[in-house]
Amino acid sequence: MQDDSGGPSRILVVDDEENMRHMLASMLKRDGYEVTTATDGQAALDHLAAHAADYVLCDIKMPGMDGMTFLKTIQSADPAPTIIMMSAYGTIDLAVEAMRRGAYDFISKPFKSDEVRLAIRKAEERDRLKRENQHYLAQIRRMEERFRFGNxxxxxxxxxxxxxxxxxxxxxxxxxxxxxxxxxxxxxxxxxxxxxxxxxxxxxxxxxxxxxxxxxxxxxxxxxxxxxxxxxxxxxxxxxxxxxxxxxxxxxxxxxxxxxxxxxxxxxxxxxxxxxxxxxxxxxxxxxxxxxxxxxxxxxxxxxxxxxxxxxxxxxxxxxxPLRERGEDIPLLCRHFIEQFNASLGRAVQSIAPAAMARLLRHGWPGNVRELENVIERAMVLSDGEQLRERHFDLPACRAAAPREGTFAFEGYSIKQAQRIMEKEMIIKALTATEGNRTHAARLLEISHPSLLSKMKLYGVTL
Structure with missing residues (x-):
C-alpha cells in the first residue's frame, strides 16, 4: 500500500457512474489508499497532468473519451501509471484487447470488493518486484564498473x-x-x-x-x-x-x-x-x-x-x-565472454559446469585472455544446452599451469601428506576465485558445503 516515497499508493478511479466512483473510493480509502476520481478519460488525463497516480481503475464504456482511448493515450506518459480496466460488458476478446493496449489487469462488472483489492495488491507486488530488480541490476552494474576499465x-x-x-x-x-x-x-x-x-x-x-x-x-x-x-x-x-x-x-x-x-x-x-x-x-x-x-x-x-x-x-x-598469475579473474572473464557470444551467436548459455570451471582454473593459458576467449567461443559453438560442460573444452593436460612462485612443492613420499597439501591449495584457490563464497567454492571443488567447512577448519583456512 506504499508508493516509492513510502507514503500510501495513489489510486485514480475513472468511471461515469457516481455510485461506482463513490463505492470504490470509500472502499479503497478504508484500505489505506489515497484516492481521487474522474468522470471520463479526458478528465483523467487532465488530472494526471497535474497529479501523479500509481494505479488507475478505469471503466471502458464512458461518454466523451472512453476507456480504450484513454488507455492508448496514457501509454505515452512518463512514467505511465499501472492501469486496471473495468467493464460491465466483459468478454474474453475485450480483456485481451485491453491487455494488448497496455492494461495490467481486467475486471468484469459486477465484481466483489475482494476482486478489486486482489487486483491492486497483485499490481503492487509486481511493481515492488520491478523496483527490487531495478535496484539489484543497478547494484550489479556498479559492481561490474568496479571490475571494468573500458572493455x-x-x-x-x-x-x-x-x-x-x-x-x-x-x-x-x-x-x-x-x-x-x-x-x-x-x-x-x-x-x-x-x-x-x-x-x-x-x-x-x-x-x-x-x-x-x-x-x-x-x-x-x-x-x-x-x-x-x-x-x-x-x-x-x-x-x-x-x-x-x-x-x-x-x-x-x-x-x-x-x-x-x-x-x-x-x-x-x-x-x-x-x-x-x-x-x-x-x-x-x-x-x-x-x-x-x-x-x-x-x-x-x-x-x-x-x-x-x-x-x-x-x-x-x-x-x-599473464592470466596464469590471476586465476581469480577467469570466472569473471568467462561470464563476460558468455554474454558477448550469447549476443553474437544467438545463444542463451547461462553457466559453466563446476567440473569444467575447475579445469579452466587448472589450465596454464599460454595464450592468455585471447586463448580463453577462443576456448569459450568454441565451447559455445559445440554445446547445445544452457550450460558449458567439460567435454566442450579442448584443453590438453600437457598445457596445465606450472606451479606459481610461492606454491609449496612437496618433496616427500607420503601420499597422505601430499593429498592434504593439495587439498588445502585447491580450497584456497577456489575460495579466492569465488571471493570467499563458500557455496560456490564447494561446487567448484565438487564437494558438499559441510565437507568444505570441515576441511577449512582442519587446514586452518580462514578466507
Whole structure:
C-alpha cells in the first residue's frame, strides 16, 4: 500500500457512474489508499497532468473519451501509471484487447470488493518486484564498473592496480609503454586509455610494427609524396597524421627496425613528421602508446633497440600480468565472454559446469585472455544446452599451469601428506576465485558445503 516515497499508493478511479466512483473510493480509502476520481478519460488525463497516480481503475464504456482511448493515450506518459480496466460488458476478446493496449489487469462488472483489492495488491507486488530488480541490476552494474576499465574486465588485485594506474594517466598526454605477453590485452588497454582521455573524440590509430614490411613501414607511419619511390603515384598521409589530435598505438614496437627508431625518436622529441621524399616537416599533435611482448631492456643491452628511444617511450609503463598469475579473474572473464557470444551467436548459455570451471582454473593459458576467449567461443559453438560442460573444452593436460612462485612443492613420499597439501591449495584457490563464497567454492571443488567447512577448519583456512 506504499508508493516509492513510502507514503500510501495513489489510486485514480475513472468511471461515469457516481455510485461506482463513490463505492470504490470509500472502499479503497478504508484500505489505506489515497484516492481521487474522474468522470471520463479526458478528465483523467487532465488530472494526471497535474497529479501523479500509481494505479488507475478505469471503466471502458464512458461518454466523451472512453476507456480504450484513454488507455492508448496514457501509454505515452512518463512514467505511465499501472492501469486496471473495468467493464460491465466483459468478454474474453475485450480483456485481451485491453491487455494488448497496455492494461495490467481486467475486471468484469459486477465484481466483489475482494476482486478489486486482489487486483491492486497483485499490481503492487509486481511493481515492488520491478523496483527490487531495478535496484539489484543497478547494484550489479556498479559492481561490474568496479571490475571494468573500458572493455577489460578483472577483479584480481594485480589487475585492479593496473586499472587504477591506467585511470590516473589517461587524462594526460604522457607517452605510455604497455608491456605483457601476447594475448594479455595490450591493445584493449590502449583503447580504454584513449577513450578515457580528452582525445576520445579523435581517432585511435593502431599500427602493428611487426606486421608491415620494413621497406613500407616508414611510408605507413610518416607518409610520402608523389614520386618518392617506385609506385608512389600520389601523395599519401602517414598514420601519425591520420591520428592528429588523437592517439597512435604502436603495437610490437620492439619489432621496429633500428634505422626507423631514430625517426620515431625525432617525432617524440619534436612532434614533427617528415614524409618520405619531402624536405619539410609537418607538425602533429599525437599521443603515443607503445606496446611490446619483448624485453626491451635486454634488446637495449643487445644493441637492437635504442636506449634513448626506450626511455622516451617508457615515461609510464603499464605491465599486464599473464592470466596464469590471476586465476581469480577467469570466472569473471568467462561470464563476460558468455554474454558477448550469447549476443553474437544467438545463444542463451547461462553457466559453466563446476567440473569444467575447475579445469579452466587448472589450465596454464599460454595464450592468455585471447586463448580463453577462443576456448569459450568454441565451447559455445559445440554445446547445445544452457550450460558449458567439460567435454566442450579442448584443453590438453600437457598445457596445465606450472606451479606459481610461492606454491609449496612437496618433496616427500607420503601420499597422505601430499593429498592434504593439495587439498588445502585447491580450497584456497577456489575460495579466492569465488571471493570467499563458500557455496560456490564447494561446487567448484565438487564437494558438499559441510565437507568444505570441515576441511577449512582442519587446514586452518580462514578466507
Amino acid at each position: 577489460l574486465v578483472a577483479k584480481s588485485s594485480a589487475m585492479r592496480r593496473v586499472f587504477e594506474l591506467a585511470a590516473k594517466v589517461a587524462p594526460y598526454d604522457t607517452t605510455l609503454l604497455v608491456l605483457g605477453e601476447s594475448g594479455t590485452g595490450k591493445e584493449l588497454m590502449a583503447r580504454a586509455i584513449h577513450h578515457a582521455s580528452p582525445r576520445s573524440r579523435k581517432p585511435l590509430v593502431p599500427v602493428n610494427c611487426g606486421g608491415i614490411p620494413e621497406a613500407l613501414l616508414e611510408s605507413e607511419l610518416f607518409g610520402h609524396v608523389k614520386g618518392a619511390f617506385t609506385g608512389a603515384d600520389r601523395s599519401r598521409k602517414g598514420l601519425f597524421e591520420e591520428a592528429h589530435g588523437g592517439t597512435i598505438f604502436l603495437d610490437e614496437v620492439g619489432e621496429m627496425p633500428v634505422a626507423l627508431q631514430v625517426k620515431l625518436l625525432r617525432v617524440l622529441q619534436e612532434s614533427e613528421v617528415r614524409p618520405v621524399g619531402q624536405t619539410q616537416s609537418r607538425t602533429v599533435d599525437v599521443r603515443v602508446i607503445a606496446a611490446t611482448s619483448r624485453d626491451l631492456m635486454q634488446m637495449v643491452a643487445d644493441g637492437t633497440f635504442r636506449e634513448d628511444l626506450y626511455y622516451r617511450l617508457n615515461v609510464v609503463s603499464i605491465d599486464l600480468p
